[in-house]
Amino acid sequence: MQSEADFLASYDPRAFPAVAVTVDVVALTIRDGRLCVLLVERGAQPFAGRLALPGGFVRDESPDAAALRELGEETALARVHLEQLKTYGDPGRDPRMRVFSVAYLAFAPSLPDPRAGSDAAAASWIPVEQATDLAFDHDTILADGLDRARAKLEYTPLATAFTGPEFTIAELRAVYAAVWGEDLHAGNFHRKVLSVPGFVESTGETTARGGERGGPRAKLYRAGDARLLHPALLRPAREEGIR
Secondary structure, three states: OOOOHHHHHHOOOOHHHOOEEEEEEEEEEEOOOOEEEEEEEEEEOHHHOOOOOOOOEOOOOOOHHHHHHHHHOOOOOOOOOEEEEEOOOOOOOOOOOOEHHHHHHHHOOOOOOOOOOOOOEEEEEEEHHHHHOOOOOHHHHHHHHHHHHHHHHHOOOEEEEEEEOOOHHHHHHHHHHHOOOOOHHHHHHHHHHHHHOOOOOEEEEEEEEOOOOOOOOEEEEOOOOOOOOOOOOOOOHHHHHHH
């Protein structure tokens, strides 16, 4: 049998079609009460002048490292949640060559104004409902990312990744309302959050922010140790459908 060393010495990768690997990042944050996604204006072909998700080719690094690097080129990262979303590899998704893209989701409570990277003419936070007609297959990637984020808010404590280290229940409700795109009943939401073991824990402190002038101070909470929410916080539309 041929040894591995001899096999590798004679192996010709040109016998197979060339492919490349990229990363694309669906970076979400909440600005002025609206769920926004980071988009860049492409400064070069293909799709020059079109809006796209931030991303680029994987270099001598892992896809995870590439995603962090690409996102870091667009905005300074402090506290951020990053997770792999899905791999996209339909033929023709990139007109240059066969390209597989590993997509990621990034969440942060308050990311700063972005700056354009090396292959982008501009970068900005765009409300998700206005993020349409994107380059490549980024409309599909964004839609999948939003579906993932909205679903994860039901079953995981992901919403706390959109808040500061300490938050009020009203501030947490604002995250759910922005991501789900639905108004939520304050009393019902408050009761449900506090009924989920390990979701949030009291800091023992209060704050005047967000309250009525002269009214009672709001209690401050921090993220608990739960990794899954049970019972889940279902979206109002899904909750009605289950009944």
